[in-house]
Amino acid sequence: MSTSADNISAKHLAESISGAQSFTDCDFSQNSDCGACLKQEAAQVSRRAFFASMLGACAGAIASVIGLPILRYVLYPVQNAAKGQKWTLIGDAQEFENIAAPVTKTIALVQRDGWREVVSEQAVFVTRSDAGQLRVLSPICPHLGCSVSWHDKQNKFICPCHGGQFSADGSRISGPPPRGLDVLDAEVKDGKLQVQFQYFKPNVPDRQLLS
């Protein structure tokens, strides 16, 4: 804006800036040529530029005082979207001390969605690894994502969709699934078993996080 203003009212500016004296010299309300003003014009160019840049600096200061917070404000969810998921409680670790076969547990999965929290239910299997460590498995079949279930009689997990089979520790036995059941990150804290429930890419040989 200030640039165009420079072009338009060059002589007006020059005069009005110089104050009271010019007030009587020129009639600003008319666009007629004013000899004195014209002569001064060249000398005033740098002064005009100075005033324009002063105004620009002020406008810039105001814009940045509110512009920077606005930028951070608008970008907030973009920058904070990838925050790690919270741990979800499964139950007391004691409960699983003497398990002989995998147990199904339903956990309340809490997901943050802006200012709200969405609670959904999700089943997980608590079992033991070869070494006897507690292990939490996702029930989602790594083939195409059906829900596998534990069959006590056969002592294995069987997927109802295409018959994928897994052993009690989750490793693949047979069928179309390209890998064993997905092991979820779990930890025992203050005697409580907690898990980070995540989804993984189906039908690939290695465990890839689905974000």
Next chain:
Amino acid sequence: MSNIISKETPSDGRLASRVLHWFDQRTGIKKLTATALDEPIPGGARWAYVFGSGLLFIFLLQVITGVCLALYYTPTAETAHTSVAYITKQVAGGAFLRSLHSYGSSAMIIVLALHFLQTFLYGAFKGRRELLWMSGALLSFLVLGMGFTGYLLPWDQKAYFATAVGTNVAGQVPFIGSFLTRMLRGGDTIGTLTLSRFYVGHVFLIPGFIFLFVGAHILLFRKAGPAGPIHEDPVAPKLPTEPFYPRQVFFDMGFALLIIAALAGLAYLRPVTLGPIANPADSHFLPRPEWYYLPMFQWLKYWEGPGVIIGILVIPGLLAACLFLMPFLDRRLERRIWRRPIPALAVTIVVFGMVYLGVKSQLDDTEGSAAQQLAQQREDEKAFSVAPFEPYTKPVAATSVPTPSAKAADPLVAKGKDIFSDRGCNACHGDNGVGTPLAPSLTGITRKYPQDRLVALLHSPNARMKAGGMPAVDATPDEMNALLAYLKTLGAAPANSAASLHSPADAPKGTTTLPNGD
């Protein structure tokens, strides 16, 4: 293109000026800016003239910060408070922008008062400026309306109760009072419909009218021209003039800098608080309006019984009418305030009266039980403001209570549900078919496809479904019927969510029906 316009292109040929030239030829922007900036001010630029543009500046600031707030705010009784808490406590810069908006509303009132006093004292509304003045008076009422509607939006205790009082006042109007109150509230009580109404007023209607009347105000101002100093002839100015640019622009810019510095400083050092969520059952809460409504609030205390109409309607109405019609009441061309004793006296009485009422209301609150209660409320508000953010959770009661509905009892549906989980449909489509990252929701699927088409798709999925990992469902017609019966119930009611499914971690949330209530 360049050879066509080369004749008219400025000789210096710098890119910037050529672009400007190109743009100007199509928009006339240079002439427009010239008209805007060369506006002649009789008697020259003055600090006294900065208030009008100051108001425009604050209004723009309010629009910008308001749009920002709307980015995260939701106008429902259930979620409004949580979303404001989210803005205040979580979002980067949120507390600052909300404070700017809140303090901005106060700045608006202050600068509005100064603008009014300046134009009144200078008699700047005289000489064919009736419409200019009246559009300004309308704008003042609209600004007060913004303050009133905006106060409710955070849906905290003081918002709720101040609005209860404010809308009750409207109920005192004879004949149409109760209708007015119901109209404002969208019903008998203050609830989510009230919030919607105030939101629409605050965000769409009133700002729309403000834009309209600001446009009219500026247009009328340019038509009449600045009135100049007090001894100037308001109709045919005689003093030498000075263009608006640069000196007046500098004054205005200086004032804008002062405003933004004050507001940003306040917002940064003393961010506005947010009280606990509105609790209509709290019978102890003492409502207090925003400071600029305190004189009115105090004034209403003096009126009871049948005379109340005079207090709440007749006298404020007369004052508003006098303000609106000022140019017709004080109509001589005489501008000097000492030669206009009656208007001067009237305005002095009203201004001092309002200051007195406001101060009195503050003083009344420093004594007795009210003072204690108000101090308690301030404490609660501070405490809530510093408490960590609690996200909104749906009252679990709504989903966890086993619904003894006919649907759940229907054996066909129950069988379908068993098939749904036995076949592992729920693995991808989620429990109750709500959908997961692996597969879409099935809610309403039976309305999307006719039954035979759905059966066909289930028996032999199309290419897209197959690509997504959907297996063919091998089922007897009976089983298929049961499955379809179950699919039909999806989304209608949480038919299969049994209380036992909930882990202990979920239980405490089920005990509260008010989000964020404490």
